[in-house]
Amino acid sequence: MGDTDGAEKLLEEAFYNQPFNKDIVTLVFSFYMDTADYRKLIKVAQRCMAFHLADRLCWHRLGTAHFYIGEYQSAVLAFRRSLEIEHNPKASFGLSQPLLALGLYEEGFNRFEERFVANPSINWIRAEKMHMPKWQGEPLAGKSILIWSEQGLGDSIQFSRLLAVLSAQGALVDLILHPHHSDLEGVLSTVAGINSIILIAGNRFKLQRRYDYHCPMMSLMGILKLTPAIEVANEAYISTPASHKNKWFEYQERPEKKIGIVWSTALSDAFLKEHPMHAAAKVKKSIALRQLEPLFHLSHCCFFPLQIAISEEDRQYLSKYDNICDVSEKLSTFSDTAAMIDEMDLVISIDTSVAHLAGAMGKETINLLGYVSDWRWQQNREDTPWYASMSLYQQTFEGNWEQPVNKLVRLLQ
Template structure:
């Protein structure tokens, strides 16, 4: 049995010992120490660590407002074991009303007006719902469009599990669509007060990126991963490279050789290729080398500002060219203080080669509006369940525009359901002929538009300057932001977003409206 005394002196405890029933007097008691964390958050103590927590009025100076009271109650309750007790001095700023309002679903309140120390006794119930059950309940309510009840469940989740990162992630996404970025900022600051766990730090960094605070967001991301000695590259770095990792401002790159190291997905590398112009012409890098994954090497060779492209799969310790600094693509903007939208850019920055275009020219002869589509990505992607469209019933109404639109399937792979549907509308399946991203570029460059979920192909279209629509889920990737149709990376790509109900149907209805407008503009007619 363990008890924690939230007090700075022994006066409170001596008085309390003369008042409490014997069952609440725990011999193994600890006075609060700074090593436990902040006195309100106890972030260095474990979940359900204490049988009893005694709270004196000496914390009044820190319980200044209702928000702080909520955070303190959630923190102390989290550290308390089931069937454990919070014993709270009645002279503290915590009132019975606070306890009833915020803990009534999880605790039983008793009041004692003893002469020495009047106090509240809050007993934590047993068999409380798990964080996963509450989180899944909130998601289901979102799917049903019942946001008010979803937020009520999320508040319960917070009061029981204030260190659970996905509680904040879901609530922040809701608030960004309903209240705006300031509310989400406050929420993530609260998360970090409760714990600086790596997941919260990464989620906060991603939040900063979603609100387009790239400099701070990428710094936060870089610092978090670096402190963990975690290097997430698909091409592992070599230990003796660490001394040459870029640190500080990009001004030091003037007349130097920079190696940009392969990291993460194909779409990421295509997107960050946009920074080559800035590095070469604003930072005055003498020689710019990109090491990329094999499928996109030929594509990167079309970039006018990249001096050398290396195939990551062929590199080893002895085959590197000389360089002064190296950097991950995701870390580049951590070294740039200027807002991303003000950086000089080349657009488009990748180009389809003649031989790759010729491979598809005969298959893509049409006087109609030529639109390609990608409705599913790589099934091994961590967010594929959310980002891909698996219901072909949503797709078929689009294909019925066949009198005005010539559709092309740009997906790399299709399942039997999709094949049956595409055969029904005689849609060419170009993805089966793609050997590398340069081939994909050869086909995409001949389109009028691309419609795609968030895969590398939409990044390719954006980098080629092709118009398009990206369909993004509620839990969207940071580069597409939280709100609006525009994005900072590709001026030709319009963003169509799921709302908090995780429902693709309104997204496809919006896409149909966009297609009507495209057809009307092309043929100068109204389609009803």
């Protein structure tokens, strides 16, 4: 019996014998949250309810568990019950996730604003110290506004399209990138409506001018009262920077169908050890490279890995196939990746920043999704209002990639 199994057995025995002990209940909840065993967490919450011990935190944890297994309606009900007992920014932000997944954008994006109260560390720019007001929808004609990137690389790619909306209202729009997002400078410089992009080395910086307003990028949807299905233009809005056009011209004349592939996220092992919930997400998002083997037997196709982080085991596996052209070591920036995407006939990717980039460029893209996916892809869809050129191939059973891969083979044959 491994350490995790032993710890689980001890906690279950303690919880069974002392169901009214709040410290033990908290430990049990934390254990199942850290190990991403959400169905067992739900059972613990239900037992607490049976003993009339369901407090605000119990309902909050229940909402989180329902969300992570794709039971969005149940998640909404649980988060609302938690908020009825006592308002809490973390529960309000938690509620935003299933609301957005269900397409309830107005309330979803309003509650999404609680992210900065729920987790102050993501306010990396410390906007309150910049002595400028946050934009709340005021007229922008003749005004200047500083937009700052946040969350992941894919988020910045996805929501950068909204800067053109601000520019069309008459604003001078500058974009400051989080230090971890600086690699996006080249591709984001092609987005319409951006006056300039500001790069910084760390959280300490000095702006060269004063702005009338600032706004975090992912707040724009809610403030502008937009929905992806109606107002957000989903045509291509990012292109390869001029400096990288035709960089990979040597691949243009290859007769095979050229397909870019991404099968794994780039989160480091050290990061995953400290953040076990992200480790669970990586497992659910990623595909073992060998599971894509049926594709590699299609001799009329040539596959180009578009991810930078490739394990030695995967690299050795790739070398077995003559129709895999491993160019990953040449891709040092997103501009390099964009130039390679230009040469592809199709991009097949799990839910990563490369999928967002390919979709934003208008490249035909297939986004491979786990049984439970991120809120932006909604439920049971094969298309997405965010990217007109993207199709969604989703697992029909949790952890089983066979059906999406077989669907890909039929498409490419």
